[in-house]
Amino acid sequence: MKFLNHARKALLASAAIMLGASVSYGANLKYVFYFIGDGMGSAEVTNAQLFNKKVLGNDSPLLMTTFPVVSLITTHSASSDVTDSAAAGTALATGHKTKNGMLGMDADTVAVTSIARTLFENGYGVGLVTTVAIDDATPGAFYAHVPNRRMFYEIGKELAESGYQFAAGASLRGTKDKNGNDNGLMDHFKKNNVAVSYGLDGIDKKAKKQLVLSPFHAEMDNEVGLAIDSLENALTLPEMTQACLDHLLRTSPGRFFMMVEGGSIDHNGHSNDGGASVRETINFDNALKIAYDFYLKHPNETLILVTADHETGGMSVGCKTTGYSARPEVARAQKISKDKFNEYCRDLVKSGTTPSWEEMQSFLSEKLGYGSAVILSDEEMNGLRDVYATSFMKKEPWRFVDKAISILNAKSGFGWTTGDHTGHPVPVYAIGVGADRFTNFNDNTDLPKKILKITGKTPKSRK
Ligand SMILES: [Zn+2]
Structure with missing residues (x-):
């Protein structure tokens, strides 16, 4: 009984402390x-x-x-x-x-x-x-x-x-x-x-x-x-x-x-x-x-x-292509979001315009830093060109946008799953x-x- 009283008192005391703490916080x-x-x-x-x-x-x-x-x-x-x-x-x-x-x-x-x-x-x-x-x-x-x-x-x-x-x-x-x-x-x-x-x-x-x-x-x-x-x-x-x-x-x-x-x-x-x-x-x-x-x-x-x-x-911070390093600086020259890039290409297709590969290359250079911050091997560039040709031909420009941005991700060490x-x-x-x-x-x-x-x-x- 004595113990119970003590326990109750202790409980009341700690409740008061908690209440006090919450009142003062509040x-x-x-x-x-x-x-x-x-x-x-x-x-x-x-x-x-x-x-x-x-x-x-x-x-x-x-x-x-x-x-x-x-x-x-x-x-x-x-x-x-x-x-x-x-x-x-x-x-x-x-x-x-x-x-x-x-x-x-x-x-x-x-x-x-x-x-x-x-x-x-x-x-x-x-x-x-x-x-x-x-x-x-x-x-x-x-x-x-x-x-x-x-x-x-x-x-x-x-x-x-x-x-x-x-x-x-x-x-x-x-x-x-x-x-x-x-x-x-x-x-x-x-x-x-x-x-x-x-x-x-x-x-x-x-x-x-x-x-x-x-x-x-x-x-x-x-x-x-x-x-x-x-x-x-x-x-x-x-x-x-x-x-x-x-x-x-x-x-x-x-x-x-x-x-x-x-x-x-x-x-x-x-x-x-x-x-x-x-x-x-x-x-x-x-x-x-x-x-x-x-x-x-x-x-x-x-x-x-x-x-x-x-x-x-x-x-992820770093990805398959960058190994033990992250290189966010590769994305330093990106001036357009993938969403806006998609919109741009979709509008081109809608208006019946197919940009030439040279025009698209200068867009990539100006908006994503291709050729300056982002360096592509000949093989990578040829691969991207192929995707450009087929995706605009099939009126599926998002495939090209996806490819261009994934190259940028891979070189910057931005992995996505x-x-x-x-x-x-x-x-x-x-x-x-x-x-x-x-x-x-x-x-x-x-x-x-x-x-x-x-x-x-x-x-x-x-x-
Ligand atoms: Zn969400």
């Missing part, structure tokens, strides 16, 4: 930055790190890799060892595993609450930023609840009704019905007093709620524009991150939660475009600098967490209040649970 943690590199595994980070040093000449490493806490998380979903972005986004946003394809619902299709919603209901401002469509899986997991990630009208409507202060991304893809007619989705934003702008210049500084979409939303609906392509007037992740921070400081300066997604790292992984991938990861790290500058001013009130939802492409996602664990980098809670190997569902625990907040509504 009182202190006012600003949460959750950075998610979609498809960003450790090879993506390492190749970007090497490119940053060897090609861009930056002596300081990527910012995320300098954070004091570095660990790993699992990525598998409830239905597969290899997750999709909907299940992974749901895990990172809500702390629940679900089946691939499902968003904001658990595997039994029960709606689950994201930490953005819980913090919003506890008085935090919320901002979501991505380089892909704002109704895509990763941002969607922070506000939507649908059994299928392609239910874009429903996802968009939930964003309009979320009450969140800021959202920015490429587009909303659910604005038309099956027949291509306006289905009234944008009216829901109007009804909920969300100002909508197409580009950052149109932001209404007096609006409490702002949605920013890309000026190119009609022609590029799931991409604001890749970093490597540097499209004029395109939204960029660092600029959107800054605009989101500025807006949250206007509307909810006391406390806020921000999710920033580098969504295009995944796109470059799917297309196996190493030169575009390294630039996109560096772009993501540049957006992180904005949060880090804020952290430096508020170190005792801010947590920055950087992670990925999964890896894409099975990328798949065009899909992989089941690798992915990195976590953390700094600030409560960062020490992320030192171990976590399940992906642990991250949002731990963030909430640090804030000391609990869900108020069911979803």
Whole structure:
């Protein structure tokens, strides 16, 4: 009995300590930055790190890799060892595993609450930023609840009704019905007093709620524009991150939660475009600098967490052709993404134009650095010429693009094993209040649970 009393007292004491710790953490943690590199595994980070040093000449490493806490998380979903972005986004946003394809619902299709919603209901401002469509899986997991990630009208409507202060991304893809007619989705934003702008210049500084979409939303609906392509007037992740921070400081300066997604790292992984991938990861790290500058001013009130939802492409650092070396410098002269290169060749074929081999060679030289950064043997050049001839003749120009980019990958040491996602664990980098809670190997569902625990907040509504 005496022992029991002692045990109970000890238990109460440790509960009080834990409560005290969480109260003091919760009182202190006012600003949460959750950075998610979609498809960003450790090879993506390492190749970007090497490119940053060897090609861009930056002596300081990527910012995320300098954070004091570095660990790993699992990525598998409830239905597969290899997750999709909907299940992974749901895990990172809500702390629940679900089946691939499902968003904001658990595997039994029960709606689950994201930490953005819980913090919003506890008085935090919320901002979501991505380089892909704002109704895509990763941002969607922070506000939507649908059994299928392609239910874009429903996802968009939930964003309009979320009450969140800021959202920015490429587009909303659910604005038309099956027949291509306006289905009234944008009216829901109007009804909920969300100002909508197409580009950052149109932001209404007096609006409490702002949605920013890309000026190119009609022609590029799931991409604001890749970093490597540097499209004029395109939204960029660092600029959107800054605009989101500025807006949250206007509307909810006391406390806020921000999710920033580098969504295009995944796109470059799917297309196996190493030169575009390294630039996109560096772009993501540049957006992180904005949060880090804020952290430096508020170190005792801010947590920055950087992670990925999964890896894409099975990328490696060094590959069969480069042996014990990685040569990202070979991709230094690449000025066009594989996606844009494909578009260029497809448009040529559509217009009935077949460029001569000499014209194509000068394109390769100007846009990919062929002949300068990328040196081909006669045999390789002849092989590429053969692929050029047959693919344009058969009106299948993507075969030529694929060949030209795979030569560049092979010489740069960017190895790829798949065009899909992989089941690798992915990195976590953390700094600030409560960062020490992320030192171990976590399940992906642990991250949002731990963030909430640090804030000391609990869900108020069911979803
Ligand atoms: Zn993907």
